[in-house]
Amino acid sequence: MSALAARYARALAEVLREAHQNPTPVQSQLDDFVAAWNTSADLREVFLDPSFPVAEKVAILDKLNTKLQLTQQARNFVAVLINHGRLHDLREIVAAFHEVVDEELGVSVVAVTSARALGEDQRRDLEQQIAGMTQTKIRASYQEDASLLGGVIVRIGSTVYDGSVRGRLDRLKEELIAG
Template identity: 30%
Template sequence: MSNHAVAKRYASALFQLAKEKHDLKKVNEELQSVKTVVETTPELVQFLNHPKITVKQKQALVQESFKGLSDISVNALLLLIDRKRTDIIVPMVNKYKELAYEEQDMAEALVYSTKPLSEKEQNHIAKVFAKRAKKSKLEVINIVDPKLIGGIKIRIGDRIYDGTVKAQLDKLERNLTAGTR
């Protein structure tokens, strides 16, 4: 079974448990923190994957490092260590987030802009594009990309709304070159 399928199974089980405990949002926030730690700390990944370090030592480190998290989140990590599946932590967290957002009728919107957007601008984008995405709420994540020249580009799932100056210039270039043939 591929890592993606395994991550999906663990995420589904974790999702069901969090849903029963009415902790979808809290567990999602905790897992996002875990994902950030795993992605930014290669030493932790090396430690968790090292064959000479015992499962008990790995679990002790995780319990100590993440003791502020809920039992649901910590136990999920301990289970992954016990089953030697630490390689699927990030894909599992991503799938869990997807399931939790779907349950809450939410989506994540990556908004690329040349400068940081104000809270008011982010709220306006969330309101307008939530309707287009057929969701009740959007979580806006602003990514500053100075290469855009101007405008914004929004990615919601696999849909992209590109209102950047760069996209308009590219379109103009395509139209001009197509017309000269």
């Protein structure tokens, strides 16, 4: 996360904290705005055009807001990004906001890669084990990679726990070569 994105993300989190407002709806609304941003080249073109007046960009935001139904804080945040010419950093800033909120709420974002699809019971058990290990709540995403042969790889931030069969075989190979 860049310093710029972190600064904007922390500022929004602070505004919400001071207003005693739950950040989850704002996260969802900003995600909706990012989705609209990603799918509309015309929207990006208008908002990123430096010759287009800021007041008109904010008016377009307000018209778009009739469909998106942004809270006042989310709408004002996007307007601040428009006023400061930071919409080109929108995706990074929203991702940073998610990280700040997760940190404040004690949530660890976990990426699990398994050799095959895990059932609901397996996912629940794995998430409970990770939550116990990290002493945090868990938000996990799952993907499959048949080359693992079996087991799982768990990534929490920059830490990787490799419990895959392929990982074990690679470690064994290194030991045999070294030894």
